[in-house]
Amino acid sequence: MENSFSIILLIFFFLIYYKLNKKINHLEDEIGELKKNAFKNIPVTEAKQEQTIPEASAVLDENIQEIKQSTEEQNISEEVLLPPQKDWTTPIFDFLKQNALTIIGIFTLVLGIGYFVKYAIDKNWIGETARAGVGFLIGAGIMLIGHFLKKNYSVFSSIITGGGISILYFTTTIAFREYQLFSQNIAFAITCFITLISILLSYYYKSEILIIFSLFGGFLAPLMISTGESNYLFLFTYIMVLNVGMLTIAFLKQWKSVGWISFIFTTVYLSYWTIEKTQLLSIYFYIIAYIIFYAFALQSYVRKSILSTFDILMLVLINFSSIIGLVYIFNELQYEPIIIFPLIFAFVNSLLLFKEYNKKEFTTNYSVFTGITISLVTIAVALQFKTHLITTVWAIEATLLLFIWKKTNLNIFKICFYVLFPLVIITQMITWAEYYTVKNLAIIFNPVFLTSSVTVITTLTNLILLKKLPETQKQDNSFFENTFKILSFGVIYFALLLEIIYHISERPSSFIFSIGILFSLYYLFVILLFRKKLDINKDLETVLISIFFFLLILNVTFSASELVNSILLKNINSNFYIVHLLYWIPFVYTLWKILPESDFFKTKISYWLASITFVIVISSELYHLYILGNATNLSTAWKLQKHFSILYLPIIWAILASLFIYSGLKKNITELSKVGFVLLGLMILKLYAYDIWQMDNISRIIAFILLGIILLLSSFMFQRLKNIIKNMVDKKVENENLESQ
Structure with missing residues (x-):
């Protein structure tokens, strides 16, 4: 049915x-x-026709001339209106929109033929040899159909022919793998023959689509006929021959896509070989591949002295991917000197740099060759100090991409930078993991920190490069720039912090935590100190100040308390507390200089945050100094803590509350006065609700007398301030009246 x-x-x-x-x-x-x-639809006599046809021709000529003129004007206007950069994805999407049905159709046809052959095999309609023969005939037939359609439907015929080539490849693979109809050498010869035919057809048809099919088939052919044996010499000889053919076609037809497809496949094959079985032999193939793809990238430069966007990208990728592979082999096989290849590649690029320098034009070409040469020399120096390969190369490569973006204003380099920089962070994190596994690392001059130093230097360079961008570009990329700055500051912070913690890891935890917090405070302080040079916007500045205050609170509460306990337990020398007090330098300078120049006090809550931080810092430090000055051990410290909380803390809060109220009235800042009154209220509430019932009579008398004197003096001071302000207002009104008269 x-x-x-x-x-x-x-x-x-x-x-x-x-x-x-x-x-x-x-x-x-x-x-x-x-x-x-x-022209035959004009019903006139022969004589009239002779007159009319020239008139029609003249009209036609005028119309053609107008069309040409309007087309030229349109082209000129388009040249003016179009931006200098072209979206490279547009032609790809246009091609897919126009040919999607064709591609899906040929793919479906290939699947349909495959299912038909499978059905025929299941029914035993044809033998194994006949099955392969059917596949070859169908593939050849489809290619023949594509040939006949070439004249009127070039793109369609190219896709059809590519489908036929795919059928030939798959038929060869099945005939070899499933049916063993011929040996591996014959199978390889057949795939090479198919590749050669497809390349010749693509050249004859002048079809870039067909050469893409051919390259995919050519590079996948070794996988199709592989038996699992690692005959790398044979494999890469074939691949390099295929790359030479690619280079020839690319030079004759200027088809950039073939070079990029070959580069991707070659890099994958070489990387797999390098990791799977590190051999000295692979170095020769890396060098051959470098020469081929370097020549591919310089085609336009040799012809027209111009480097296109993708030529520059190819130069960057071939230099850095080759460095990674070659240096990795030298590392694994323990050959020296490890810097030989970065220096050789730097020399090659310096020759082109010297050529551009002699022109005295200093165009994009000069910037590109300068950036690549300096980057390669930097990599050589870094690797000589035994830095980690991948992290170092990627960090320098990311900076180079950012440098080229700035010089060329081509968005593809910006995209590549924003893709590569997170990978740099990931590899750097993997490098930092060695702090937890490796023992006895030297101070500073160890592979982990030297690698971190390269990342820090390149990150700082990136920040400088982004700072020098025009304001319009900064606005267009504000989200990425802010994210990048936060990540950059984070990378530098952890690079320095982890090195410090590693070398003090044998000390007590309170000591380590205190040093970590102190470093964090100074790190944030340095960023805030150079905020203008680092081009930090006001919003980010406010966030950094808030984090600074949070760390201060953490430092004087948890960190200082643990430190005091360790000193009392004799685990740490008491002189170290002087080191802990160094946080007052950034704290005081921030209150005195940075806060007044910032936009931190734009919101009311910021006054409360700054005031609470100030109260906690003063209260905590006086408490810790009191404990260290009077306690001999932890048991006496608990008694002194209660005494300080009941007797001295209300006095401290009363003094601070008076200062806040006085400052608020003097500077006309309502929020400061509110903070003072709230703090005074808390002090009084604490005094009458709890403290008074814990004191002995003498302490109670002393506390009340001192607090009474403080409150009276504060009241007297407020009255004086109120009179001063009133006199100033009266004087101002009197002067205005005199001026009006």
């Missing part, structure tokens, strides 16, 4: 196709007749 329905459906489809095809042919005939009789 199903077979009958399928046959009826197929007949119905062909009837519809026949009808539509007949209508299309009829329309084409009518259009052809209209074109032929364009």
